[in-house]
Amino acid sequence: MAVLVTRPDVRGAQLTEMLIQAGIFAIHLPLFTIETGRELNDLPNKLSQLKAGDYVFAVSKHAVQYAVDTLKNTGFSWRTDLAYFAVGQRSAEFFASQIERAVLYPYRQESSEGLLALDAMQDLSEKHILILRGNGGREYFSEQAQLRGAKVETLECYQRVPTAYNNAEQISICKRAGINRLVISSAEILQYLVDFVPESEHNWLKSCQLVTVSQRIANLAKQLGWCDVVVSPRADNVHLLKTLLSAD
Structure with missing residues (x-):
């Protein structure tokens, strides 16, 4: 398992570190600054x-x-x-x-x-x-x-505020790293991620398991083309980590 964490600021960084400490490769790619x-x-x-x-x-x-x-x-x-x-x-x-x-x-x-x-x-x-x-x-x-x-x-x-990246370069890094799971904590992040990733890479993007924090976001993800969607019972990092580990 290799995880892309899109949650912004310190909470995203903390979840990334928690995953790494659990022996899971993770990349933090915040799409917004607060x-x-x-x-x-x-x-x-x-x-x-x-x-x-x-x-x-x-x-x-x-x-x-x-x-x-x-x-x-x-x-x-x-x-x-x-x-x-x-x-x-x-x-x-x-x-x-x-x-x-x-x-x-x-x-x-x-x-x-x-x-x-x-x-x-x-x-x-x-x-x-x-x-x-x-x-x-x-x-x-x-x-x-x-x-x-x-x-x-x-x-x-x-x-x-959207973070400025070289979009194609960041997605190339994620693919080379074997990213196959995404952590999405809001509908805004989900929609921005879809827009952020070049359309030529959408098959890869939507083949990744998507872990999110509400059924509403899960339903939106399915409407956008994801099939493998898991909902964490709560939105905090501890529950997100448990969900990722149990989904492995």
Whole structure:
């Protein structure tokens, strides 16, 4: 087994190192860098406009980190009269550790669908929800929350910036290295990878087993032409490593 890890930044580097320590050849090829979002300066004002009992939802650890740093730098603190949510356990734990508040997350299904299944999300009339996120991304939660009566605002805490590579050269390296498994942690990365790889190499690309973090991304991969797709039960590196090892 030889694995291509596309997860960006330190988490991708950590997973690559974990694979190497487990005796598995791995290459880290982050397709994006994560940079400061264009709306972060609006965060203190957006938080102050929320009513007691309103919701703040952080889409990822990146959103949490940039939001936390911004409030620290501006001298504001996280309000105690709001409810805080995240989509995954690791993000929720990190969020809670940074803001010293309880953070709810969907334990059974770490996705927008799981979040919407929480009791707190059933009747959203009169609720104002602030979503801390990156540029682009999925709109499903926002759309469904509005259908349930919520007023929803999004705030771009970070942005994904495509990394400049010689595409053909990178794919040549991957093929020579015998890459036959791909780790894909978001739909955006999957779509960008398809665009990144020259069309003449798509047969090779889609012959690789694809390991991902949600059934939604798995379904998208199958629509794009993959047959061998495995879903990790959770999105953190420990579960991704276990999934890769068990799929061998």
